[in-house]
Amino acid sequence: MVLRARTDFLEAEERQRLAEEAERNVKPNLPLSELPRLPVRKRNGCVGWREEAERAGRKAREEAEARAREERERAERIAREMEEERQRFQAAAVAERLAAIAAREEKARCQRAIEEEAKLARLAQEEAEWQAREASEAARKAQVEKEEMERRMEKGIQPVVIPTVEEVQLAKAKVQYKDDVFHFAVAGIAGSGKSSLINAFCGMNNRDPGAAPTGVSETTLEISRYINLAHSEQFAWYDVPGSGTLTIPDWQYFNSQGLYVFDCILVLFDNRFTMTDQAILANCDRFKIPTFIVRSKSDQHILNVMKDMGYDADEDTDCREQFYHIAREHYISETRQSVKNNLAEANLRDQRVYIISNKTLAGVAKDNWPKKIIDEVELLTDLYSTAYLSSKFA
Known part of the structure; x- marks a missing residue:
């Protein structure tokens, strides 16, 4: 698409150059000595050769100007189309880059979220394991203390109980x-x-x-x-x-x-x-x-x-x-x-x-x-x- 637009633009420039050159070649005010000699008719209704030449010159000049305008308009249109195409291309490229950046950021966010969840899960598991160990250790100590208390009571040795500050x-x-x-x-x-x-x-x-x-x-x-x-x-x-x-x-x-x-x-x-x-x-x-x-x-x-x-x-x-x-x-x-x-x-x-x-x-x-x-x-x-x-x- 871009290559075709470029080609059309070059063609339009070439046409505009040719039109301008043709316009320069038109000589509306040629001296009478340079005009082609046409047969002169009589006044009873025949137009002279000068008048005929002027009409032919004006017509050629108008045609050349019309062609030049058309070429300029076509060149301008092609230029606008190329500019719009360039802007669309740039917008598409920017959108593509932004989409790529957004995709990378979303991927990074998802990765961070996954890592954070994994970290929290690991910490929760470690906390649960620690509490389980603490509970197991407390149960073991309680059992040991119970057995020791029973042993001491069997021997007549009573446990020592210290009151708390609140109890005092x-x-x-x-x-x-x-x-x-x-x-x-x-x-x-x-x-x-x-x-x-x-x-x-x-x-x-x-x-x-x-x-x-x-x-x-x-x-x-x-x-x-x-x-x-x-x-x-x-x-x-x-x-x-x-x-x-x-x-x-x-x-x-x-x-x-x-x-x-x-x-x-x-x-x-x-x-x-x-x-x-x-x-x-x-x-x-x-x-x-x-x-x-x-x-x-x-x-x-x-x-x-x-x-x-x-x-x-x-x-x-x-x-x-x-x-x-x-x-x-x-x-x-x-x-x-x-x-x-x-x-x-x-x-x-x-x-x-x-x-x-x-x-x-x-x-x-x-x-x-x-x-x-x-x-x-x-x-x-x-x-x-x-x-x-x-x-x-x-």
Whole structure:
């Protein structure tokens, strides 16, 4: 198409040149001497030869001009067609280049999209594999910990459970913990006399208003707070539910009751030293909480020993003091040795056991000193010394 247009254009140029040359060759104003001599006719209707020549010249000139115009118009038309063809060709070439560029860009975009999807799929697969490995490792660790816990529990070794910061804050809020108050907690099995002991520390009788409720069965189901009116700004006493009244394993009793927030804990027992008592002492050592082992109801226990020795209150009134002193020494030595053995078996540090009577302790707390004192005075002295020597009152 382009070659044909080029050929037509050259032909048009050649025709236009020939037309212009023919026009130049036309001589409309030839001198009369050069005009061809034609026969002259007479005036009676014949035209002279000059006039005939002029007409012939004008006609030839008009024909040449017409041919020249036609050639120019044809050449111009061919030129326009060639220009349009050239523009169409350029537009087609540009469109083709743009289409090629667009195709390359689309191909590159598709390739990038494929690569990105492949990358995301690979990352997702790696994440899934990592999570699977983590889950498998966590399951394995949990199984190992479970087996280790079972093994330790079979051997009597209880797991160590550390409370979180949130659990500590909740436990403190539950007992109304204050930084400038020393908090004593009395813990032990149900029926060991915790409420009576707290009443004695606070200088109250069991029937006084505001005293901790007492009874044959366990009466404390929630931690209860009591104040010694003589030291209301310094000390607070807490009666902790007995472990025998709760469906909680011995090793969980310490954490479930939030005992880790107290400043001092008294482990109270009546007849026997239990696994719960051992767990409390072990956890207190971990948390660096001072502890006191206390055996209460000593007056009743000594009387029972006297009866086992053959004492009859109705018949042996004269021998009562003799029976009492013998039974008292036997009871004290047996209690101390029993606690010592229990601590050794539990791999706990050896510490003193305070043997008291709640009635005697209440009298000492009121500065009314009874005659039959065992460890009541030393217990009160050591308790308050521990409090005053702590950072609370530094």
